[in-house]
Amino acid sequence: MTDLTKLTIAAARDALRKGEVTSAELTTACLTAIDAADALNAFVHKTPDVAQAQSAAADQRLQAGDAPDLCGIPLGIKDLFCTKGVPSQAASRILEGFRPEYESTVTTQLFDAGAVMLGKLNMDEFAMGSSNETSVYGDAVNPWKVDDRKLTPGGSSGGSASAVAADLCLGATGTDTGGSIRQPAAFTGITGIKPTYGRVSRWGIVAFASSLDQAGPMTKDVRDSAILLRAMSGFDPKDSTSADIAVPDFEAALTGDIRGKVIGIPREYRMDGMPAEIEKLWSDGTAMLKDAGAEIRDITLPHTKYALPAYYVIAPAEASSNLARYDGVRFGHRARIAQGDGITEMYEKTRAEGFGPEVQRRVMVGTYVLSAGFYDAYYNRARKVRALIKRDFDQVFADGVDAILTPATPSAAFGLGEMADADPIKMYLNDVFTVTVNLAGLPGIAVPTGTDATGLPLGLQLIGRPWEEGDLLNVAYSLERAAGFVAKPDRWW
Amino acid sequence: MAIDTDTARRVAKLARIKVEDEALPALAQEFSAILGFIEQLNEVDVDGIDPMTSVTPQRLYRRDDVVNDGDQQARVLANAPDAREGFFAVPKVVE
Numbered sequence: 001m002t003d004l005t006k007l008t009i010a011a012a013r014d015a016l017r018k019g020e021v022t023s024a025e026l027t028t029a030c031l032t033a034i035d036a037a038d039a040l041n042a043f044v045h046k047t048p049d050v051a052q053a054q055s056a057a058a059d060q061r062l063q064a065g066d067a068p069d070l071c072g073i074p075l076g077i078k079d080l081f082c083t084k085g086v087p088s089q090a091a092s093r094i095l096e097g098f099r100p101e102y103e104s105t106v107t108t109q110l111f112d113a114g115a116v117m118l119g120k121l122n123m124d125e126f127a128m129g130s131s132n133e134t135s136v137y138g139d140a141v142n143p144w145k146v147d148d149r150k151l152t153p154g155g156s157s158g159g160s161a162s163a164v165a166a167d168l169c170l171g172a173t174g175t176d177t178g179g180s181i182r183q184p185a186a187f188t189g190i191t192g193i194k195p196t197y198g199r200v201s202r203w204g205i206v207a208f209a210s211s212l213d214q215a216g217p218m219t220k221d222v223r224d225s226a227i228l229l230r231a232m233s234g235f236d237p238k239d240s241t242s243a244d245i246a247v248p249d250f251e252a253a254l255t256g257d258i259r260g261k262v263i264g265i266p267r268e269y270r271m272d273g274m275p276a277e278i279e280k281l282w283s284d285g286t287a288m289l290k291d292a293g294a295e296i297r298d299i300t301l302p303h304t305k306y307a308l309p310a311y312y313v314i315a316p317a318e319a320s321s322n323l324a325r326y327d328g329v330r331f332g333h334r335a336r337i338a339q340g341d342g343i344t345e346m347y348e349k350t351r352a353e354g355f356g357p358e359v360q361r362r363v364m365v366g367t368y369v370l371s372a373g374f375y376d377a378y379y380n381r382a383r384k385v386r387a388l389i390k391r392d393f394d395q396v397f398a399d400g401v402d403a404i405l406t407p408a409t410p411s412a413a414f415g416l417g418e419m420a421d422a423d424p425i426k427m428y429l430n431d432v433f434t435v436t437v438n439l440a441g442l443p444g445i446a447v448p449t450g451t452d453a454t455g456l457p458l459g460l461q462l463i464g465r466p467w468e469e470g471d472l473l474n475v476a477y478s479l480e481r482a483a484g485f486v487a488k489p490d491r492w493w
Numbered sequence: 494m495a496i497d498t499d500t501a502r503r504v505a506k507l508a509r510i511k512v513e514d515e516a517l518p519a520l521a522q523e524f525s526a527i528l529g530f531i532e533q534l535n536e537v538d539v540d541g542i543d544p545m546t547s548v549t550p551q552r553l554y555r556r557d558d559v560v561n562d563g564d565q566q567a568r569v570l571a572n573a574p575d576a577r578e579g580f581f582a583v584p585k586v587v588e
Contacts, residue, residue, distance in 0.1 A: 243551060352510050
């Protein structure tokens with residue numbers, strides 16, 4: 001069997017169970033591909049020793065006939081997940097040298113299911129960014145390329161997206177606070193789902209904005225997302241916001257039959273100046289779902305416009321609180337202090353050296369909106385607007401809408417460095433279609449459905465009802481089959 | 494709302510991030526741009542709306558109030574930049 005790295009998780013699972021391939025072979029193929037892809041800067045901590053040990057154990061389980069879906073499947077893990085004894089830095093200088101003494105719940109579940117960790121994946125620092133350019137490891141690079149420019153894989157899960165799109169691993173974990181799974185998935189022609197808030201445990205994942213953060217899978221297709229999401233999900237007493245709700249077999253929900261489903265098309269997502277090709281992608285996707293037997297309904301989500309400004313109060317506020325723990329005392333970087341410096345100077349120098357500019361900016365904005373005299377005007381107002389944004393969705397679902405179709409991103413991938421001189425808000429606009437979903441705690445999935453005029457991938461987003469990821473994945477599966485997106489980047493790296 | 498350099502300095506201090514004086518004007522300008530963007534929220538009628546405290550209706554999960562952990566000093570200190578005699582070491586805080 002050639003090109004083992006190109007297999008989907010589902011295909012590899014079936015081949016492993018039939019004994020057509022071993023996990024050791026799959027793992028070696030991925031490790032070889034990873035070593036040949038340093039130009040993508042996707043894997044920032046390679047863990048071949050862990051991978052080989054885990055694949056050997058997985059092969060034994062497979063032989064014994066005790067093989068869960070992920071047994072023997074080589075995966076990449078975003079650097080935001082704490083992995084025991086393996087660097088887990090959230091792509092920040094401030095966590096340089098940090099090797100957790102514990103394993104995140106998600107990776108524990110994956111490893112218990114027999115999954116193999118190939119290494120840790122690049123990302124924006126503390127998941128703050130939409131282009132993977134805020135990483136202490138340097139930019140991750142999109143395997144898609146149409147001219148001399150190196151393109152962003154998106155962010156913050158840019159390394160995960162790049163690695164999956166370039167066939168360096170069979171799937172990867174991502175996290176999504178405002179679009180950090182779905183935007184990079186769309187930029188690289190892969191599938192990524194952010195589940196309902198509370199579906200996946202946040203324990204052991206470096207916190208950015210706790211009321212918005214959710215982990216999810218980034219994979220080559222919808223079926224693989226269903227498989228990987230099931231393995232990542234479930235109640236965890238160690239996360240007080242984890243939901244004690246049974247995890248269904250999401251893969252079993254993929255019938256492809258969406259007849260009678262009601263798909264909402266929100267008018268507020270038709271932004272001024274939307275590129276014609278995004279408009280066309282969206283209407284093509286709408287037509288595909290209609291042809292598959294869905295009922296298309298125009299809907300309104302009136303507070304959409306206020307989602308980004310609300311997000312840029314709530315997320316920095318929570319970040320300023322969460323990132324207060326990086327003080328140079330218990331873990332990570334500590335600045336060298338001068339004669340006569342006290343503990344305050346140690347904190348201030350440590351945090352100035354350890355945090356990059358975007359993280360510093362957001363921590364300070366968060367500090368400001370939470371400070372005395374501004375708390376009501378900014379933070380409480382933003383939380384009220386958030387309640388209205390959620391109410392918009394509740395209303396639409398109460399009226400019988402099953403899923404909502406929108407573009408995933410306002411454009412295809414842009415060039416690395418092209419936004420360097422833009423003001424931060426321009427970068428924030430990347431998340432304009434995805435951020436509402438985090439504010440409302442809903443599941444959202446990005447599915448590749450076409451390309452732009454230059455041949456770069458474009459994705460559509462489907463938004464589902466809370467806890468109904470199975471239904472959502474099934475609509476996505478139907479869209480995937482109709483769109484028939486199979487293009488892969490030409491290998492240049 | 495325009496943020497002046499004094500406010501930027503105060504916020505940096507509150508956030509415990511050292512910002513050199515010459516960097517303050519640019520920082521103040523960035524804050525002003527971001528806060529200007531946020532100010533759109535003032536257009537929304539939020540009368541009678543409670544601030545969201547939880548995005549899902551569930552009550553936070555509570556564990557039993559029992560000791561279930563401990564006695565792992567070495568692991569707790571393993572990542573400390575400066576640990577001495579079983580403690581985290583910091584610069585002198587009491588004169």
